Amino acid sequence: MATLLIAAVVYALISNTVYIEGCLYMPGAYIRYSTSGAPFYIIATLTDLIRYDDYYCRNPTYAFSYDQVYLEVFASGASYFERYGRCVELGESVSLNVDASRASEHGTSVVHGCTSVKSYYVTVKYTSYYD
Amino acid sequence: MRAIALLVAVAFVALFITAYSYSLGQAKGGDYLVVARFPPHALDKIDKALEEVRREAKWASWYGDVDIPLGQMREVREKLIENHGIDVETKNKVRYRIYKEAGKYRVEVYHNDRLNFTYTTDDLEDALWAAAEKGEELGEIPPEIISSLIDYKLNPPLLYSAYAIPFCNGTYYGPGVDALKIVIDGAVRVEYSVKNRTITPIQLPKAVVVTNVTRLGERWYGKYVVDACALPRVEKRGVIAIVGKGSLPNVIEILKKYTGEEPYVRPIP
Numbered sequence A: 001m002a003t004l005l006i007a008a009v010v011y012a013l014i015s016n017t018v019y020i021e022g023c024l025y026m027p028g029a030y031i032r033y034s035t036s037g038a039p040f041y042i043i044a045t046l047t048d049l050i051r052y053d054d055y056y057c058r059n060p061t062y063a064f065s066y067d068q069v070y071l072e073v074f075a076s077g078a079s080y081f082e083r084y085g086r087c088v089e090l091g092e093s094v095s096l097n098v099d100a101s102r103a104s105e106h107g108t109s110v111v112h113g114c115t116s117v118k119s120y121y122v123t124v125k126y127t128s129y130y131d
Numbered sequence B: 001m002r003a004i005a006l007l008v009a010v011a012f013v014a015l016f017i018t019a020y021s022y023s024l025g026q027a028k029g030g031d032y033l034v035v036a037r038f039p040p041h042a043l044d045k046i047d048k049a050l051e052e053v054r055r056e057a058k059w060a061s062w063y064g065d066v067d068i069p070l071g072q073m074r075e076v077r078e079k080l081i082e083n084h085g086i087d088v089e090t091k092n093k094v095r096y097r098i099y100k101e102a103g104k105y106r107v108e109v110y111h112n113d114r115l116n117f118t119y120t121t122d123d124l125e126d127a128l129w130a131a132a133e134k135g136e137e138l139g140e141i142p143p144e145i146i147s148s149l150i151d152y153k154l155n156p157p158l159l160y161s162a163y164a165i166p167f168c169n170g171t172y173y174g175p176g177v178d179a180l181k182i183v184i185d186g187a188v189r190v191e192y193s194v195k196n197r198t199i200t201p202i203q204l205p206k207a208v209v210v211t212n213v214t215r216l217g218e219r220w221y222g223k224y225v226v227d228a229c230a231l232p233r234v235e236k237r238g239v240i241a242i243v244g245k246g247s248l249p250n251v252i253e254i255l256k257k258y259t260g261e262e263p264y265v266r267p268i269p
Helices: B002-025 B040-056 B073-083 B124-138 B143-154 B245-259
Strands: A014-024 A030-036 A041-054 A058-061 A069-077 A080-088 A093-097 A105-111 A119-130 B031-037 B059-072 B086-089 B094-101 B104-111 B114-121 B157-165 B171-173 B180-183 B188-193 B198-203 B207-210 B214-217 B225-227 B236-244 B264-267
Touching (some): A014 A030, A014 A105, A069 A093, A069 B143, A080 A093, A080 B143, B031 B245, B040 B236, B059 B073, B143 B188
Parallel strands (some): A080 B157
Antiparallel strands (some): A014 A119, A030 A105, A041 A119, B031 B236, B086 B094, B171 B225
16 A cells, blocks of 8 residues: 655744944944854845934934945855845845855944945844745 | 027027926936835745736836946955954954054954953954954954955955846946946855965856946936846846835835835935
């Protein structure tokens, strides 16, 4: 008698979202978030960008649509590192298909590295997806 | 008198041409640019969502992510370290500082707030490897150190985000460059050995030269855009639309249904 084995696989997708925010107080300043884990996909989105006419986020001013910061997502493991970074405007994202078999850490960083504006206050939404 | 009348007539014609040209390139006031990026498990729903959005929007399309390389990362990284330095703390509470002082690079490592390692060198790469060696010894290398080494050793391009949209008529809005280069996948993947001080690339951003487009301006509704039909391969990432005020709530609802979150909305001046 043939036995028919039916395996039901329930596809469960888990995502974790964190918001990081802070003042990029001068060109070159950066904020980084990292955590343990091996997601298969990570994405960071610039959700707030306030431009300042002075260092240390003093004197807020109108943020022009051309204002940009360098947003990066990264993952790393033993002797392995992968990343995707680029200059983005408000509302834009960077994402990376992570090699989950090699990654044990992942995260995002935002750097004041694309314009010569004095300072920016930023909020970044970071989501990691796990199978 | 005749000269004044002629001048007024010329001014009117010029004003009309300017206004007409402007209206061709701009949406009318009260319109919104809506961009929804789809999460990885919903990428196959982009076409269906687009079909629904098109019923409400003045214009809508799918878009893909591409980048325009405008500079090199080694120069950017050197400048960042020269102006600001690296100052990071790892999860195990070890702080790393690398900065330039009097023409030399100095590495400082603090463990439990106490300075327990210093190193001074003329060479930035040497400073970064010294910090990495200390990080490996203490169990965690800050990502900024590895990222800086990648930039210094491999010098990948500095990328600026752009939208690839299938206009299929050679549209390009972006920086004026002699030869337009577009990066389709900007990811960097490397293996590294601190002991041997080597960075081995697995994948680096590769630019393709795009010739069959015409530059129409600096920005399209504030964005760099390039015709997806002029590119070899673009993965769909989301939906982009121009929407009137009255339809905006419906479009937002449609996109939220598929992505699970609010799309990015910006008024078009």
